[in-house]
Amino acid sequence: MALNAQQTAVVDAICNGTESINVIARAGCGKTFVLVEGVIKAIVDNRLGSAIIMAFNKKAAVEFETRIAKMGAAYTAVDSGTVHSIGLRAWKAAAGRIKVDGYKVANLIQDRARSDELYATYGNVIRQLVSLAKQSGIGITSAVEDFAAWNEIYEHHDLDANGATVEVIEAAQKIFNESAATINTVVDFDDMIWAPLFKNVRVGQYDFVLIDEAQDTNTTRRMLALRMLKPNGRLIAVGDDRQAIYGFTGADADSLDLIREAMGSIVLPLNTTYRCPKAVVAEANRLVPDLNAHESAPDGSVSRMEEIDANEAWWFERAGLTANDVALCRNTKPLVEAAYSMIRKNIGCRVEGRDIGEGLIALATKWKRVVTLGALAERLDEYKLTEMAKWEGKKNAAKTQAIEDRCETLQVIIDNLLTKGLTTVDDLKAHIRSLFNDTPEGQTAKVFTLSTIHKSKGREWERVFFLHRNKTLPSRYATQEWQLLQETNLEYVAITRAKSALIYVD
Numbered sequence: 001m002a003l004n005a006q007q008t009a010v011v012d013a014i015c016n017g018t019e020s021i022n023v024i025a026r027a028g029c030g031k032t033f034v035l036v037e038g039v040i041k042a043i044v045d046n047r048l049g050s051a052i053i054m055a056f057n058k059k060a061a062v063e064f065e066t067r068i069a070k071m072g073a074a075y076t077a078v079d080s081g082t083v084h085s086i087g088l089r090a091w092k093a094a095a096g097r098i099k100v101d102g103y104k105v106a107n108l109i110q111d112r113a114r115s116d117e118l119y120a121t122y123g124n125v126i127r128q129l130v131s132l133a134k135q136s137g138i139g140i141t142s143a144v145e146d147f148a149a150w151n152e153i154y155e156h157h158d159l160d161a162n163g164a165t166v167e168v169i170e171a172a173q174k175i176f177n178e179s180a181a182t183i184n185t186v187v188d189f190d191d192m193i194w195a196p197l198f199k200n201v202r203v204g205q206y207d208f209v210l211i212d213e214a215q216d217t218n219t220t221r222r223m224l225a226l227r228m229l230k231p232n233g234r235l236i237a238v239g240d241d242r243q244a245i246y247g248f249t250g251a252d253a254d255s256l257d258l259i260r261e262a263m264g265s266i267v268l269p270l271n272t273t274y275r276c277p278k279a280v281v282a283e284a285n286r287l288v289p290d291l292n293a294h295e296s297a298p299d300g301s302v303s304r305m306e307e308i309d310a311n312e313a314w315w316f317e318r319a320g321l322t323a324n325d326v327a328l329c330r331n332t333k334p335l336v337e338a339a340y341s342m343i344r345k346n347i348g349c350r351v352e353g354r355d356i357g358e359g360l361i362a363l364a365t366k367w368k369r370v371v372t373l374g375a376l377a378e379r380l381d382e383y384k385l386t387e388m389a390k391w392e393g394k395k396n397a398a399k400t401q402a403i404e405d406r407c408e409t410l411q412v413i414i415d416n417l418l419t420k421g422l423t424t425v426d427d428l429k430a431h432i433r434s435l436f437n438d439t440p441e442g443q444t445a446k447v448f449t450l451s452t453i454h455k456s457k458g459r460e461w462e463r464v465f466f467l468h469r470n471k472t473l474p475s476r477y478a479t480q481e482w483q484l485l486q487e488t489n490l491e492y493v494a495i496t497r498a499k500s501a502l503i504y505v506d
Helices: 007-018 033-043 057-068 083-095 104-113 117-135 146-155 165-180 190-200 217-227 255-263 276-285 313-319 333-344 356-362 373-391 397-419 425-435 481-495
Strands: 021-025 049-056 079-082 206-211 227-239 266-270 302-304 326-329 349-352 446-453 460-467 500-505
Touching: 007 021, 007 033, 007 266, 021 255, 033 049, 033 206, 033 227, 049 057, 049 083, 049 217, 083 190, 083 217, 083 313, 104 117, 104 165, 104 373, 117 146, 117 165, 117 190, 146 165, 190 217, 206 217, 217 227, 217 255, 227 255, 255 276, 255 500, 276 302, 276 356, 276 481, 276 500, 326 397, 333 349, 333 397, 333 446, 333 460, 349 460, 356 373, 356 397, 356 425, 373 425, 397 425
Parallel strands: 021 227, 021 266, 049 079, 049 206, 206 227, 302 500, 326 446, 326 460, 349 446, 460 500
Antiparallel strands: none
16 A cells, blocks of 8 residues: 555655654544554654654554564564553663552542541542543642642533532542652552653653654643653654544543644644545534545445434344444443344344443442342432432533443343343343453454444444434533533544444434
């Protein structure tokens, strides 16, 4: 596959320029191909210096490593890894033996909650705030005692403690300091990046630092990338601002703009998609006008099944679903409902997301004395009403949405198990683990896949069945401007997973 004109322009800028570069790569426009076959090849072949690719997640890191390894021995000097693994490597080199404990902060809060009602009541808010503070560089860019910096994070993410804002922020500061005091022996995932920056340890130095999925970076990820640049080094940030959908986890919605401002980067586009057919591109243009179909793209199709029950078996029986197709939805509950309809018709399927399943299990086992599904269903109803009222009153859109979706999803699963004569929480746990799974690395699905849009990012299927777009997007809990934009971005991500056909099932 030869580089197109836009891809060639990126390589020319690498070879003949001196500036850092923001590559705005729209969906399916050959981002990974350009990074490896274009940018890395140009750097190595022209002996422009050392380079590292900072991948967004482990799956992407493995793909980069595999592609680079296939290019031959000359390219083995190119480094790569997830941002977390790169940070942890630097911290281990400085601090020695380190234990990784993802529950470190939660355990610190739990210890205090035994004797302090504030931590017992607002423990989850405190945990979220500490995590977001580390990602935002508290202790590095501002003092831990800087209340205004904490309050800005608190308000941006719609955290609320029912009038106890000052007390919760002060509690989070205490937990933050306790966590920081243990980083020489134990770290959580936020510490992997925060600790080497906080202690100003030596990190690897490179002439080129390439950031994949740069639209989903936060303050500390960007700081680590800049620390890794040699004097006069160049930052190559590749991403799509319209695929920024992780603001609720701490990513900055304007990451690419912040990188451009910090580095004085030039901006180059990659907006010709090799994935999507012309009809799908035309549909995506409602949201992202500059996405173009490649001249060789097939016509494809966009169609709608309107005013039907998306869970009725006839639509997916008629569609002749295969393992090359997917059903996408903003929320999990409709996916589980559709999955059960398929299972009743002996249509093989699974819901993507082992982590989603484990989250449902954590909620189902929240009440240790509840062992039957009938009792659990009653507790869930009470919990849903109380928690949603609390978080909706605090205008926390992400939290309200998550509670509603998880509770309603669990209720659907409980109802299904009860009809089969299964009555215990242990039955529920086993069933959830069989229903929710992830496609193994390097493999394709063996049965029809149902997935949330968040879980679909970076993937593609022949046909995309877009469930309940009219009901679920935008989330009714999204109120801030950046939240509403990310809801629109979710729609764009869903549309652009389709390689041949997009079917709305509303």
